[in-house]
Amino acid sequence: MFKQKRLLLLVVPAGLALAQDGGKAILQKAAVAMGAANVKSMQYSGSGKAGTLGQSHTPQAPWPTVNVNSYTRTIDFESQSSKEEMVRTLETPPAKGGGAPFVGEQKQVNMVAGLYAWNQPGATPVPANAALEERQLQLMSTPQGFLKQALITNTMSKKVKGGTEVSFSAFGRFKVTGVINNQGIVEKVDTWLPHPLLGDMEMETVFTDYKDYGGVKFPSHIVQSQGGHMVLDLNVNNVVPNAPNAVLLAPDNVKAAKTAAEVAVSQKLADGVWFIGGGSHNSVLVEYPTYLAVVEAPLSEERSLAVIAEVKKLVPNKPIRYLINTHHHFDHSSGLRTYVAEGATIITNEGNQAYYEQAWKAQRTLSPDNLSRMPKKATFITVKDKYVLTEGDRSLELYLNQGDNHNGGILFGYLPKDKILIEADDFTPPAPGTALVPLAKTFGETLYDNLQRLKLDVQQIAPLHGRPVPFAEMPTALGKS
Numbered sequence: 001m002f003k004q005k006r007l008l009l010l011v012v013p014a015g016l017a018l019a020q021d022g023g024k025a026i027l028q029k030a031a032v033a034m035g036a037a038n039v040k041s042m043q044y045s046g047s048g049k050a051g052t053l054g055q056s057h058t059p060q061a062p063w064p065t066v067n068v069n070s071y072t073r074t075i076d077f078e079s080q081s082s083k084e085e086m087v088r089t090l091e092t093p094p095a096k097g098g099g100a101p102f103v104g105e106q107k108q109v110n111m112v113a114g115l116y117a118w119n120q121p122g123a124t125p126v127p128a129n130a131a132l133e134e135r136q137l138q139l140m141s142t143p144q145g146f147l148k149q150a151l152i153t154n155t156m157s158k159k160v161k162g163g164t165e166v167s168f169s170a171f172g173r174f175k176v177t178g179v180i181n182n183q184g185i186v187e188k189v190d191t192w193l194p195h196p197l198l199g200d201m202e203m204e205t206v207f208t209d210y211k212d213y214g215g216v217k218f219p220s221h222i223v224q225s226q227g228g229h230m231v232l233d234l235n236v237n238n239v240v241p242n243a244p245n246a247v248l249l250a251p252d253n254v255k256a257a258k259t260a261a262e263v264a265v266s267q268k269l270a271d272g273v274w275f276i277g278g279g280s281h282n283s284v285l286v287e288y289p290t291y292l293a294v295v296e297a298p299l300s301e302e303r304s305l306a307v308i309a310e311v312k313k314l315v316p317n318k319p320i321r322y323l324i325n326t327h328h329h330f331d332h333s334s335g336l337r338t339y340v341a342e343g344a345t346i347i348t349n350e351g352n353q354a355y356y357e358q359a360w361k362a363q364r365t366l367s368p369d370n371l372s373r374m375p376k377k378a379t380f381i382t383v384k385d386k387y388v389l390t391e392g393d394r395s396l397e398l399y400l401n402q403g404d405n406h407n408g409g410i411l412f413g414y415l416p417k418d419k420i421l422i423e424a425d426d427f428t429p430p431a432p433g434t435a436l437v438p439l440a441k442t443f444g445e446t447l448y449d450n451l452q453r454l455k456l457d458v459q460q461i462a463p464l465h466g467r468p469v470p471f472a473e474m475p476t477a478l479g480k481s
């Protein structure tokens with residue numbers, strides 16, 4: 001028995017040998033080297049760039065970036081609370097891609113305390129799962145936060161080039177892995193978040209250029225990526241160990257908040273055409289003689305299930321055969337997999353098929369969906385410049401919006417019989433009396449030019465954000481009438 005064990009140990013490659021103590025001695029050494037043991041709270045500040053996840057101009061491009069003019073994160077490790085404050089501005093000229101257009105300085109304040117997450121202003125509650133999935137894992141993705149959590153958790157370790165990799169499971173679900181170099185310095189932390197499009201999505205945080213702040217070592221440069229591209233590139237210029245007033249308590253309204261269920265509310269636009277709203281993103285149902293087509297599968301499986309239930313209520317006896325996807329931005333494509341599971345063919349720009357097929361191969365251990373439970377091969381129809389989906393007297397024309405700086409492969413739809421335009425993100429009707437911000441106006445002008453180029457006689461717009469409006473609101477908002 002003893003001999004067998006020895007033999008087994010001998011055949012394990014050196015790099016995979018597990019330390020007897022799960023790496024606790026290395027963690028202890030690192031905690032001393034980095035001054036983690038004496039740090040109950042900390043605040044770090046700086047400036048840099050932020051990338052907007054899932055909003056790239058083309059599927060292969062990195063996330064579009066904005067300037068981070070100022071950044072401060074205050075963490076209290078004992079109460080597991082954190083406040084992240086960021087002031088962002090658009091680059092000049094604005095990076096091509098998505099993300100809600102804004103003007104001037106945009107302030108973001110994100111908080112977490114234990115299981116509760118909220119944003120300022122107004123202590124706006126954020127769904128309970130985000131508190132753990134994103135914000136608590138961010139605390140463990142700081143050098144001191146990683147060491148503190150690893151020291152009180154069951155860990156596994158293995159030797160890697162130049163140091164040791166230590167892993168643990170956070171909240172019983174999320175794998176967290178850090179690399180500690182031979183000097184006892186944390187070089188990077190990896191973890192995985194559930195994402196409806198990307199599956200188990202890697203979040204990697206890399207620390208370089210460490211400096212000493214009164215015995216506490218902290219990196220001067222932090223680069224975090226999510227889904228393979230940069231989301232934060234921060235140059236740290238100030239660190240305050242044991243920052244005062246770092247403890248945050250969740251406000252009562254945040255503690256009482258319930259996660260709102262997705263609600264689908266439909267409105268008939270024409271015979272066989274329904275606008276399905278009720279949330280932040282809309283879909284449009286088009287009825288054909290023997291089947292149904294739905295334009296857009298935004299947000300999540302929950303959103304898709306709510307929309308599909310409404311579709312089945314409106315037209316009970318026809319299958320959803322096609323789902324038209326306007327563009328690959330994650331807020332517009334994260335519900336697609338539900339339609340694949342439903343048996344629908346995805347109609348999208350030719351640039352997107354390979355991207356979706358690759359993304360959908362990812363593991364989905366953190367948040368399984370209908371398609372991962374009942375795997376099925378996705379079928380696609382791809383569009384270059386134009387595609388017409390026709391049966392009987394029903395037609396939906398799809399066009400590439402040429403020259404679009406929001407998304408390079410974005411499609412819009414036109415129903416010739418009803419003179420209805422269906423479009424995403426290029427024109428969101430502003431509230432009466434409100435002007436479009438300059439960047440939103442440039443997107444609207446590109447769409448307007450394409451409608452002119454194609455000589456489409458649009459009477460009504462069914463936008464995939466906001467409310468249906470008569471076409472005349474578009475030239476008015478663009479200052480063309």
Ligand SMILES: [Zn+2]
Pocket residue numbers: 098099327329332406407425
């Ligand atoms: Zn978009």
